[in-house]
Amino acid sequence: MSFGKSSELMLKNTLKFPLHFLQLFSGAKSFEKNALLGSRFLNERNLHVRRVTLAMRMASMRRRRLAPLVPAHLIEAYEKDGVVKIENFLDDDLFQELLRETHDTNFDRVDMYQGSTTTRRSMIDDSDLESRPAILKVRDSKPLLNLVRYVASHAGQPLVTLQTVLAKASGNQDPQSDLHSDTFHATAKAWLFLNDVEEDDGPFCFVKGSHKMTEQRLAWEKDISTSIDSVENKYSRRGSMRVAPEQLSDLGYPQPTKMVVKANTLVVANTHGFHARCASMKNTTRIEIYVSLRRNPFLPFVAAPLRGLHIAALPLIQARVNRLIISAQAQIGKLGIKPSPWNSIGYGKSNEWRHPD
Numbered sequence: 001m002s003f004g005k006s007s008e009l010m011l012k013n014t015l016k017f018p019l020h021f022l023q024l025f026s027g028a029k030s031f032e033k034n035a036l037l038g039s040r041f042l043n044e045r046n047l048h049v050r051r052v053t054l055a056m057r058m059a060s061m062r063r064r065r066l067a068p069l070v071p072a073h074l075i076e077a078y079e080k081d082g083v084v085k086i087e088n089f090l091d092d093d094l095f096q097e098l099l100r101e102t103h104d105t106n107f108d109r110v111d112m113y114q115g116s117t118t119t120r121r122s123m124i125d126d127s128d129l130e131s132r133p134a135i136l137k138v139r140d141s142k143p144l145l146n147l148v149r150y151v152a153s154h155a156g157q158p159l160v161t162l163q164t165v166l167a168k169a170s171g172n173q174d175p176q177s178d179l180h181s182d183t184f185h186a187t188a189k190a191w192l193f194l195n196d197v198e199e200d201d202g203p204f205c206f207v208k209g210s211h212k213m214t215e216q217r218l219a220w221e222k223d224i225s226t227s228i229d230s231v232e233n234k235y236s237r238r239g240s241m242r243v244a245p246e247q248l249s250d251l252g253y254p255q256p257t258k259m260v261v262k263a264n265t266l267v268v269a270n271t272h273g274f275h276a277r278c279a280s281m282k283n284t285t286r287i288e289i290y291v292s293l294r295r296n297p298f299l300p301f302v303a304a305p306l307r308g309l310h311i312a313a314l315p316l317i318q319a320r321v322n323r324l325i326i327s328a329q330a331q332i333g334k335l336g337i338k339p340s341p342w343n344s345i346g347y348g349k350s351n352e353w354r355h356p357d
């Protein structure tokens with residue numbers, strides 16, 4: 001007996017229904033991969049809009065409880081713009097030592113290739129930092145981690161890694177260069193830049209104020225959620241919505257701000273807001289301590305003294321989290337669920353230019 005394509009799809013969706021249903025209460029975002037999230041019927045009845053608005057309300061509630069961890073002027077800056085920039089974040093001695101440890105020594109590295117850009121992570125787990133006290137100090141810096149927690153609206157343990165972005169002037173389009181929102185809820189990314197980033201060095205850019213929903217944006221997102229089959233961009237179909245700069249004013253937002261920065265500047269953003277890595281006009285090397293934190297948007301608690309009951313805060317995990325994430329993604333790849341984007345390239349300098357094997 002042979003099924004038609006649509007009967008097969010119906011059977012698949014029926015079998016997956018319990019999983020898809022549970023995912024409604026998680027950070028799952030892909031309209032394409034979850035028949036409920038992508039359902040025109042449900043989204044015409046505001047499923048997506050309700051998830052967005054509930055997630056935002058829960059994030060504000062959690063942030064109020066996290067506010068004592070962060071200085072008032074940074075809270076004010078975040079609430080206004082959705083992004084916080086702090087120049088001269090580290091004192092000069094610590095910053096110089098951080099540069100020395102980063103540039104003079106070899107790291108265990110993995111690379112990800114997106115278009116003409118290579119994103120490298122150099123492992124900074126406990127075992128890598130026995131003789132790198134400056135990186136350790138920054139990795140565990142409370143002011144840094146607490147600001148990321150506030151912006152993410154969670155008390156969990158952020159991922160901290162040493163990241164290098166090696167961007168070529170020409171080649172295939174890097175998907176990070178299109179303005180986008182990472183997902184439908186608050187999530188934090190931070191960059192402590194170790195070198196100056198000029199206008200044409202592929203700076204981070206952010207649409208100030210886009211961490212807040214406007215009525216127009218909600219209506220635009222509803223439109224997308226009810227017409228997934230005709231959305232061309234695959235990342236938008238997967239819940240990371242792309243927006244064109246020309247659309248921003250219709251959504252009630254300004255044009256993006258390029259974060260042109262001096263070395264030792266920290267930028268922390270809620271990447272639910274629209275952002276991108278500007279295209280590079282020349283070959284550039286951007287090196288940074290990169291931090292991120294994303295958790296279930298519907299968590300009703302903060303539990304700050306218990307690190308938000310986050311599995312990543314368990315000492316055995318925290319000590320080797322850089323490698324655990326890479327090997328978890330490799331395992332998921334081997335199971336045929338989703339290929340890992342990371343390629344091990346062995347030990348070497350974090351800023352070395354090399355050709356993919």
Ligand SMILES: O=C(O)CCC(=O)C(=O)O
Binds near residue numbers: 189204205275276
């Ligand atoms: O590295 C950057 O400047 C931004 C990267 C980005 O867009 C992202 O991580 O979503």
